Amino acid sequence: MPDNIFDIDGLGYGLYVYPNSFFQYEGEWKQGRKHGHGKLLFKDGSYYEGEFVDGEIMGNGLRYWASTGNTYSGQFVSGELHGHGVMQYKDGGKYEGEFSYGVRAGHGLLVDKDGQTYQGTFHNNKKHGGGKMTFKNGDKYEGDWIRDQRQGHGVLHCADGTIYEGQWRNDVFNGQGTEIHCSGVIYDGLWINGYPAAQAKKIVILGPEVIDVIQGSAITLHVQLQNEEGEVSEYENGRLLEIWAGVKNHQIPASSSTSLFKLIEEVERKPVKTPFGFKCISYPLMDAVSGSWELKAAVPISGKSGFALADLPIPKGDIEPESRSDTLLGTGDAPSNEDGFEGESLHPPASQRVERGCVVFRNIMLAPPPANYQPFMLLDELNKKGGKKPSGRISAEKAEKMTVSQEKIVDSRSEVTAKGYKSKQDQHSTKNSRVLPGQYVIMVHEVTMPPFLGQTLPPAFKLLRVFPEKTKVKNIKKETVKATST
Numbered sequence: 503m504p505d506n507i508f509d510i511d512g513l514g515y516g517l518y519v520y521p522n523s524f525f526q527y528e529g530e531w532k533q534g535r536k537h538g539h540g541k542l543l544f545k546d547g548s549y550y551e552g553e554f555v556d557g558e559i560m561g562n563g564l565r566y567w568a569s570t571g572n573t574y575s576g577q578f579v580s581g582e583l584h585g586h587g588v589m590q591y592k593d594g595g596k597y598e599g600e601f602s603y604g605v606r607a608g609h610g611l612l613v614d615k616d617g618q619t620y621q622g623t624f625h626n627n628k629k630h631g632g633g634k635m636t637f638k639n640g641d642k643y644e645g646d647w648i649r650d651q652r653q654g655h656g657v658l659h660c661a662d663g664t665i666y667e668g669q670w671r672n673d674v675f676n677g678q679g680t681e682i683h684c685s686g687v688i689y690d691g692l693w694i695n696g697y698p699a700a701q702a703k704k705i706v707i708l709g710p711e712v713i714d715v716i717q718g719s720a721i722t723l724h725v726q727l728q729n730e731e732g733e734v735s736e737y738e739n740g741r742l743l744e745i746w747a748g749v750k751n752h753q754i755p756a757s758s759s760t761s762l763f764k765l766i767e768e769v770e771r772k773p774v775k776t777p778f779g780f781k782c783i784s785y786p787l788m789d790a791v792s793g794s795w796e797l798k799a800a801v802p803i804s805g806k807s808g809f810a811l812a813d814l815p816i817p818k819g820d821i822e823p824e825s826r827s828d829t830l831l832g833t834g835d836a837p838s839n840e841d842g843f844e845g846e847s848l849h850p851p852a853s854q855r856v857e858r859g860c861v862v863f864r865n866i867m868l869a870p871p872p873a874n875y876q877p878f879m880l881l882d883e884l885n886k887k888g889g890k891k892p893s894g895r896i897s898a899e900k901a902e903k904m905t906v907s908q909e910k911i912v913d914s915r916s917e918v919t920a921k922g923y924k925s926k927q928d929q930h931s932t933k934n935s936r937v938l939p940g941q942y943v944i945m946v947h948e949v950t951m952p953p954f955l956g957q958t959l960p961p962a963f964k965l966l967r968v969f970p971e972k973t974k975v976k977n978i979k980k981e982t983v984k985a986t987s988t
Contacts, residue, residue: 687954691737702727702735705962720790735859748782748943790865868937
């Protein structure tokens, strides 16, 4: 009993130091028990201040723990946190809500030391049930929780605009779900441990390995996104693909003609490595429908390596442009189809959005070679005429001859080409009016930005062989006879 004086009913105020000297109580008493308002001090500096009932901590009070620096203000039952209260953590975190016998349980709002907030239900001190959480990076989640992990159904709104709605397990996407990525890519299907089960791994250009085409003809390419098993990733939509053309990059030594070397320097750009054993520089492509050329009919011509397209003129009035999915100009660090354009304005093919794992690039045509590409285009011809393997070098004398005779070659080629064209647009462009025959490279590469799930698909390549226009007549006749006989 304390040393203080009490009234006849045993009520009073006093200070009592326990025999073990660990506890000390100062406050109201009733019949020898702590009762009313008082303060219980601990030897380590911790304390409780608040209501007591019959010697027990009961009612509203304030508890401070010296070992952790945490402070609780709220309801108590038999000395334990129970009911509604506010816990202020030393690290800056805070919880306001319901407690059950010392732990967070029921509904509450938790703000951690990083400023992340969770509002929802708790069980045994953990997020459990339904709740909303805002993460420090700006992401917001609303849905089911089990033992501090997102599990069940939930919706995640990412700070970059990406949205996922579906099933969760072990705090990651697991089960059926849909993600609308900030880049425009949509995946709607099964997820396993945070990744799409049928995710695209490669771009595939359908058709033969080598595409043969007649000079001045348009081609149509069918492209698929496939998974590791070679199946079409039909659960994916929205990846942005761009088509690109290249011509072999011939290295010309600095010791060659100054004028030619300067010309090469002007078109020099980072070459693109191909799977065919050589590198390419960008070559301009054009959309045959949007461009200034007559559209040619796609007539298959048999060849050892595949099909070519004959360039039969079609009256423009009979052509209706086909509706396309969302088409955007490609962005990013990928090579551009517009490199090297000079002279009249051409329309490069627009990038295409993938739909159900597929995309079609229609009416694609190699543009006439820009003037600064002529030396590159002539190197193969000179090597072939010499009957020697290309060495990758040319002499200074030959380089100068190429430079001097370049305009003559181009003019003579233009004269031949002009005879086959009667339209006003073709007459307007009498110089470099056709792509030169030879070997080119077609590449389809992804330009989705930012990359879907942080990964960009590797590009796909095809060899494209352009044959002189005179080849067309012979082959078309054969095809016509073939078609009539059947």
